[in-house]
Amino acid sequence: MAELHSIDDALSALLADVTPMTAERVALPDAAGRVLAEDVTAQLDVPPYTNSAMDGYALRAGDAGQRLWVSQRIAAGTPATPLAPGSCARIFTGGEIPPGADCVVMQERVEVDGDVATIPADIPAGDNVRLKGRDVRQGDVLLSAGQCLEAAALGHLAGQGVTEVGVRRRPRVALLSTGDEVVDPGTPLKPGQLYNSNRPMLTRLLTTFGAEVVTQVSVPDDAERTRELLAQAAEDADVVVSTGGVSVGEEDHVKASLEALGKLTMWKLAIRPGKPLALGHLPRREGGQAHFVGLPGNPVSGFVGAWLFLRPLMGALLSCPDLTALPCVTARAEFSTSTGPRQHYMRVVLTFDAQGAHAKAFDDQNSSVLSSCIQANALAVIPPHRDIAQGDSVSCLWLMG
Secondary structure: OOOOEOHHHHHHHHHOOOOOOOEEEEEHHHOOOOEEOOOEEOOOOEOOOOEEOOOEEEEOHHHOOOEEEEEEEEOOOOOOOOOOOOEEEEEOOOOEOOOOOOEEEEHHHOEEEOOEEEOOOOOOOOOOEEOOOOOEOOOOEEEOOOOEOOHHHHHHHHOOOOOEEEEEOOOEEEEEEEOOOEEOOOOOOOOOOEEOOHHHHHHHHHHHOOOEEEEEEEEOOOHHHHHHHHHHHHHHOOEEEEEOOOOOOOOOOHHHHHHHHOEEEEEOEOEEOOOOOEEEEEEOOOOOEEEEEEEOOOHHHHHHHHHHHHHHHHHHHOOOHHHHOOOEEEEEEOOOEEOOOOEEEEEEEEEEEOOEEEEEEOOOOOOOOOHHHHHOOEEEEEOOOOEEOOOOEEEEEEOOO
């Protein structure tokens, strides 16, 4: 029997020789979800000038508690002039604080009679004032390489007037589905056939992880054809992902084809679900090689394997630290279970209250029950040879980040 490897050994083998994708420049509107390939330095202070945090009156804190002449009106985008002695300025949110003023009192606290404002006495210096450069100072690192560009980061860049950024090229993935029994939705099912649930599921997960699925191929139960399609996939993609065909059945040709064409780095892991998982490389005709990940055909095994292996592989290829490991949450188990020699990744729902996190497991943890993955927001990690009782602490990998 082949040795069962740990997930740590598998990850070490998978990521041992990963070289990050090259960089390319894209327009800012097209950069959503991409990963920065280089640091971005701030060219502007944010905010660019000291301004008011609300509608009110700008004044010297030393003049608080007095009746002051309203000497000017400052809207956002209107240049301010120096504050005349014994006066205040009507100011609106975002308006420039006039030279000489050091605080703003909100308009609801001020009594106004014509051009005279009665100011309350308890206004400290700096109140309701947003200082120039409070958020970002010119010359600072605005965003670091490896940052995934989501909504706030895109806004941060736009606030600097950035129009294009250098990002990592998306890893190209070839997704292969093996087995004569697996057919596409829309095709009438014959006896013994089933629809391909892995393809849309893994395509979505890979896209979420930052990859570009460039080809989707159905692989028949034929050894020669399997080798041909694997070889072609390596030419088309940076990563080849297959589902099924990595077990020990007579029609499971992927493992043998990988060994014939390239290199099988690791096979069979001490995890549940997903024991028959193959890792390796496929050579290209012009030199270089594609990474290979052979996932089991059972849909839950593919789902779990994608989170445990495809996500960190994409993280390494994109040089994105946030993708290299899932956040870990310690939770109170609302279930009991026992494990054998394999580490179990159980689908659970995490809930949170004043006492902390609680993990509720789905009753049926079979690797064919994909419905449990729809509601699951975490995987509870149960080490080998462990008995877990209700109330015990368990480590859970958070899937919602």
